[in-house]
Amino acid sequence: MQILDGKLVSAAVKAQLADKVTELKALDKKVPHLAAILVGNNPASETYVASKVKSCAEIGFHSTLLRFDEKISEKHLLDNITLLNENADIDGILVQLPLPKHINEELVINAIDPSKDVDGFHPMNVGKMVIGLPTYIPATPYGIMLMLEHYNIPTKGKHAVVIGRSNIVGTPMSVLLSRNANPGNCTVTLTHSQTANLKELCLQADIIVAAIGRPNFVTADMVKEGAVVIDVGINRIEDASKKSGFRLVGDVDFNAVAPKTSFITPVPGGVGLMTIAALLKNTYNAASQKVNMN
Numbered sequence: 001m002q003i004l005d006g007k008l009v010s011a012a013v014k015a016q017l018a019d020k021v022t023e024l025k026a027l028d029k030k031v032p033h034l035a036a037i038l039v040g041n042n043p044a045s046e047t048y049v050a051s052k053v054k055s056c057a058e059i060g061f062h063s064t065l066l067r068f069d070e071k072i073s074e075k076h077l078l079d080n081i082t083l084l085n086e087n088a089d090i091d092g093i094l095v096q097l098p099l100p101k102h103i104n105e106e107l108v109i110n111a112i113d114p115s116k117d118v119d120g121f122h123p124m125n126v127g128k129m130v131i132g133l134p135t136y137i138p139a140t141p142y143g144i145m146l147m148l149e150h151y152n153i154p155t156k157g158k159h160a161v162v163i164g165r166s167n168i169v170g171t172p173m174s175v176l177l178s179r180n181a182n183p184g185n186c187t188v189t190l191t192h193s194q195t196a197n198l199k200e201l202c203l204q205a206d207i208i209v210a211a212i213g214r215p216n217f218v219t220a221d222m223v224k225e226g227a228v229v230i231d232v233g234i235n236r237i238e239d240a241s242k243k244s245g246f247r248l249v250g251d252v253d254f255n256a257v258a259p260k261t262s263f264i265t266p267v268p269g270g271v272g273l274m275t276i277a278a279l280l281k282n283t284y285n286a287a288s289q290k291v292n293m294n
């Protein structure tokens with residue numbers, strides 16, 4: 001069993017981007033500028049956005065963080081997105097999800113200029129991804145593809161079972177794994193809460209991507225010997241022994257499942273870190289106006 005190390009791979013991606021920024025600066029060219037919008041005080045969202053801003057600084061990108069109160073009106077939020085769309089200095093825009101219940105997430109995502117939509121959530125970019133045109137790929141599935149590529153994990157002809165059909169992870173993951181590329185060329189089964197025979201399907205899987213948001217959902221009896229297991233879950237479990245008061249647990253029962261696998265991602269230290277690295281790559285591409293998937 002080998003651990004797929006998100007810390008190592010994300011550091012490699014960031015180092016490549018930092019080199020590109022050095023080149024841009026040497027040529028006196030503009031460096032990429034990411035704008036992040038954070039609404040409210042969700043502690044997990046605070047952590048993720050802080051990490052995005054910090055990562056930008058580490059590699060020499062500019063970033064602007066716009067923080068709004070939980071009670072911000074939908075209109076005020078949309079007006080601010082319009083300002084960012086019109087601001088030529090901003091290359092990429094992201095709105096951290098989830099948003100408070102009174103705000104229509106779909107409306108907000110649709111308001112972002114598709115050419116600055118570095119999360120790849122805008123319907124235009126989703127459509128392009130589905131038909132294989134160059135576009136921004138949502139950061140978590142993109143990060144997973146970068147990880148598979150880094151470790152040269154064979155995917156051609158393999159059966160991949162994706163657990164979870166969210167717009168952010170499960171659905172785009174199924175598209176990327178099935179397309180005619182490397183990594184890719186998998187036969188994909190996209191499963192969800194209504195899938196009747198999930199255990200049976202998982203036992204046939206060469207690759208499992210768990211993105212269901214339920215702690216320890218994938219157990220050892222669901223995993224075939226030698227499978228590749230990618231854990232997207234980041235569940236906060238109360239733990240009084242921790243300074244933070246919680247510990248992070250994935251969607252996979254890591255200790256029981258790991259010995260059966262050929263490769264597995266840990267939580268923390270796996271897919272989450274790749275999400276940030278992939279977002280930075282999308283931001284670089286946005287700034288260079290040449291959107292691509294590599």
Ligand SMILES: Nc1nc2c(c(=O)[nH]1)N[C@@H](CN(C=O)c1ccc(C(=O)N[C@@H](CCC(=O)O)C(=O)O)cc1)CN2
Binds near residue numbers: 138
């Ligand atoms: N606008 C977006 N919102 C959300 C996205 C997204 O891609 N765009 N994805 C998730 C959250 N997410 C990114 O925003 C994200 C999740 C996890 C991590 C991460 O670094 N995880 C670390 C642990 C961090 C911790 O201590 O909590 C790890 O797994 O090692 C980064 C980004 C939902 N919203």
